[in-house]
């Protein structure tokens with residue numbers, strides 16, 4: 337009798353272990369703004385809070401959590417043979433900063449109707465580029481920083497420009513001299529190049545597949561063209577101060593379709609240029 341019970345217990349353990357393997361999340365930081373990547377057996381369907389998520393032929397997927405994502409997310413995994421597997425993940429709430437920026441051109445804070453129309457048109461271009469969502473799986477790469485420098489702005493901050501409240505900041509700002517090289521943080525395909533958008537100045541979008549894209553703004557110069565395939569670490573642009581900016585810096589943003597996510601959830605801490613100089617010293 338006890339032997340039977342042990343058999344049943346072992347069988348149950350094996351079953352739970354088997355179903356747990358159906359969904360593998362890669363180094364997921366379950367926090368607001370995070371990019372979540374993972375894999376499932378090929379042919380599996382996934383929904384996140386009842387919304388379908390694209391799965392590649394090899395079973396790779398990516399999705400993003402919003403700045404104000406709720407406290408938990410439900411992921412449902414459906415394989416053709418088995419019962420749907422439902423998993424709940426807790427999402428850590430983040431504390432966002434308040435940032436006051438003085439000295440940006442006042443026209444970029446209170447644009448006139450003509451400028452508003454221009455900015456809307458440009459936003460539509462960027463929106464269209466982000467919907468391309470190419471069938472690529474570059475999003476699984478170990479992302480790298482597009483350049484090293486001092487971080488002067490973080491994801492999610494509530495922003496005041498010249499004293500006036502505006503939308504939260506969705507990128508990471510890295511201060512660097514004008515002309516500093518920006519490299520591709522991961523492979524991808526260039527889906528938008530624009531020399532001078534009203535708010536974002538020189539703007540470049542790189543698609544990393546299945547809806548995940550990087551946007552680089554305030555650029556001085558863009559070194560690639562729409563349709564170019566870029567390799568990780570390839571020089572793609574130069575830092576500038578174009579658009580609504582007070583000085584030269586790179587603003588690196590990330591989207592999963594329309595959802596604005598935090599690119600820093602994909603990279604480690606910013607390498608300390610001094611520390612690396614010390615390390616390489618004899």
Ligand SMILES: [Zn+2]
Nearest residue numbers: 489507509587
């Ligand atoms: Zn910024």
